[in-house]
Amino acid sequence: MRIVVCIKQVPDTEELTKVKVNPVDNTIVREGIKNIINPFDENALEEALRIKEKNAASVTCISMGPPQAEDALRKALSMGVDEAILISDTCFAGSDTWATSYILSEAIKRLGDFDLIIAGKQAIDGDTAQVGPGIAEHLGIPQLTYVRKIEIKNGMIRAERALEDYFEVVEIKLPALITVTKEINEPRYPSLRNLLKAKKIKIPLWDNRFLNLAQDKIGLDGSPTRVIRTFTPGLPKKGEIIQGDIKEKADKIIEEIKKRNLLRWLQ
Amino acid sequence: MDFDLTEEQKMILELVDEVSEKEIEPLADEVAEKGEFPRGNIERLASLDLFGITIPKKYAGLEMDYLTWALVAERISRACATTGLIFGANLLCTFPLLNFGSEEQKSTFLPPLAKGTSLGAFALTEPEAGSDAGNVQTSAKKDADGYILNGNKIFITNGEVADIYIIIANLDRKRGARGLAAFILKKGTTGFSFGQHFRKMGLEALPNVELILKDCPVPENNLIGGEKKGFKIAMETFAAGRIGVGIGALGIAEAAFKKARDYSKERVQFGRTISSFQAVQHILADMATKIEASRQFLYKAAWLLDKGMPFEKYASMGKLYASETAMWVTTKAVQILGGYGYMKDYPVERYMREAKLFEIIEGTSEIQRGIIANLILKET
Numbered sequence: 001m002r003i004v005v006c007i008k009q010v011p012d013t014e015e016l017t018k019v020k021v022n023p024v025d026n027t028i029v030r031e032g033i034k035n036i037i038n039p040f041d042e043n044a045l046e047e048a049l050r051i052k053e054k055n056a057a058s059v060t061c062i063s064m065g066p067p068q069a070e071d072a073l074r075k076a077l078s079m080g081v082d083e084a085i086l087i088s089d090t091c092f093a094g095s096d097t098w099a100t101s102y103i104l105s106e107a108i109k110r111l112g113d114f115d116l117i118i119a120g121k122q123a124i125d126g127d128t129a130q131v132g133p134g135i136a137e138h139l140g141i142p143q144l145t146y147v148r149k150i151e152i153k154n155g156m157i158r159a160e161r162a163l164e165d166y167f168e169v170v171e172i173k174l175p176a177l178i179t180v181t182k183e184i185n186e187p188r189y190p191s192l193r194n195l196l197k198a199k200k201i202k203i204p205l206w207d208n209r210f211l212n213l214a215q216d217k218i219g220l221d222g223s224p225t226r227v228i229r230t231f232t233p234g235l236p237k238k239g240e241i242i243q244g245d246i247k248e249k250a251d252k253i254i255e256e257i258k259k260r261n262l263l264r265w266l267q
Numbered sequence: 268m269d270f271d272l273t274e275e276q277k278m279i280l281e282l283v284d285e286v287s288e289k290e291i292e293p294l295a296d297e298v299a300e301k302g303e304f305p306r307g308n309i310e311r312l313a314s315l316d317l318f319g320i321t322i323p324k325k326y327a328g329l330e331m332d333y334l335t336w337a338l339v340a341e342r343i344s345r346a347c348a349t350t351g352l353i354f355g356a357n358l359l360c361t362f363p364l365l366n367f368g369s370e371e372q373k374s375t376f377l378p379p380l381a382k383g384t385s386l387g388a389f390a391l392t393e394p395e396a397g398s399d400a401g402n403v404q405t406s407a408k409k410d411a412d413g414y415i416l417n418g419n420k421i422f423i424t425n426g427e428v429a430d431i432y433i434i435i436a437n438l439d440r441k442r443g444a445r446g447l448a449a450f451i452l453k454k455g456t457t458g459f460s461f462g463q464h465f466r467k468m469g470l471e472a473l474p475n476v477e478l479i480l481k482d483c484p485v486p487e488n489n490l491i492g493g494e495k496k497g498f499k500i501a502m503e504t505f506a507a508g509r510i511g512v513g514i515g516a517l518g519i520a521e522a523a524f525k526k527a528r529d530y531s532k533e534r535v536q537f538g539r540t541i542s543s544f545q546a547v548q549h550i551l552a553d554m555a556t557k558i559e560a561s562r563q564f565l566y567k568a569a570w571l572l573d574k575g576m577p578f579e580k581y582a583s584m585g586k587l588y589a590s591e592t593a594m595w596v597t598t599k600a601v602q603i604l605g606g607y608g609y610m611k612d613y614p615v616e617r618y619m620r621e622a623k624l625f626e627i628i629e630g631t632s633e634i635q636r637g638i639i640a641n642l643i644l645k646e647t
Contacts, residue, residue, distance in 0.1 A: 189315060195279065
């Protein structure tokens, strides 16, 4: 069994206060910010490693990004993946979710046969949740998003999806793609032995000389999305303070709840 | 001279920092409160391969140096002194095996210790023997298959939870310290049992246990380094152990300093933060200075040990200075936090209780001064 895990390097949310948006090109200013593996992608890695431990699978981890995304791949290697590949080229820069998922799907095709692709449900920087599903579409394979539990049996994957108001249990045929939530597992820490071993591994770089993708399908040219403006939202409106004695306050609150139909989910 | 860390050390410390801050430190209050052996923490350290740092690769270790071990232990101790001491006490078992053990002993006992699947302990202390190591009453008698041990050990760190014990026993009482021998004793051996679990001022979750040896057979192969080598083995192990104990004290001092510093920047009295008062500033400055001095002593001792150079003087100086610094810093941290500092809701009162042990174990402050005096008076 072969599993491909797609990861993204993102700015550390614990340093979120330092993250700034460049007002000129609407991209995140990455200088001076510690980068980490997107937390949901760590869950994806962990799930792949757990499947590997149970079913003797091999795990390949890929990431598209600037050269420093190699650090994220090295961390994946230290967690125990068998192989890591960096997909990086200046001509990939500016790719939106459409172009990114196209490039990743083409890279996955070059890898050869696979049974399962796992990605995090979304990245904590862009929050689009589109790249995983995009890869599945480009590859023409079934996909399950927001997966919080899986079971693999006889070439099928049975997954529990965490949806807004309920859980859904679905079974699909492999090869397939899933995106996972935080609930699915607790990602492991690398051992020192693997950490030191991973330091020495040379991570292959796949650029566009290797992938040979048409210029109008990648980077800014291949991206139908245009970010018009990125901004920090203003502070929320001040709340309304309800005055009066306790009965008046309670009446007013009930009235507001009815008016805004706030209990509609309970029906 | 080079104070830079290697790339490998930096990587390791980044990981250990993350684990210590996210996984170990948040549990420290609970560990102390419950007073139960923190098995989860120890399994966590084992899963990271931390028990194998100083052990050669051929015995399933990472074959790194004692300085790296010290840097790691410092971070664990900063997060949870109990966990730090359990980690440190393990070294008292691996050190004599590595330095005095036979090839067979090393290949049998080191791999499980390196992997952390077995925990180690070292047992010398008895009711009548601690600082006066030569007064060990536990006896070893030669018989046809090896040796028979009889006696009681007290306060033994990692007692009962450890699987492999280094036991210091006397082959010849008449010869005092020169009659001592070191034996490897496995948990589960006939006649080997555990008595009292001692209740302590602090570090309630650290096992300090009585070992009872009653006609306990030890195969000849488990004698370390030959008969009458026990005193030398114990002294050298203690010298290395002092680096570990000093590092533990350093960790507590660092934790207390951080709490005091952060609190002083938030606490407002008379309309200003207390960190703006010179009286508080001077305490913080002294704390930071003493901590840094302790750190340099201990790193130097570890560095000398790694180079195979005499390290005993610096190990004693580091242990003495770091433990007295920890006591001083934690007491002052309680002072800076004032009434809150005295409350159980804040960890600084715990740090203060924990710090005291470090002035006692692995040679009291008085013994350290004796060792240092002895060594410097020999110098010309």
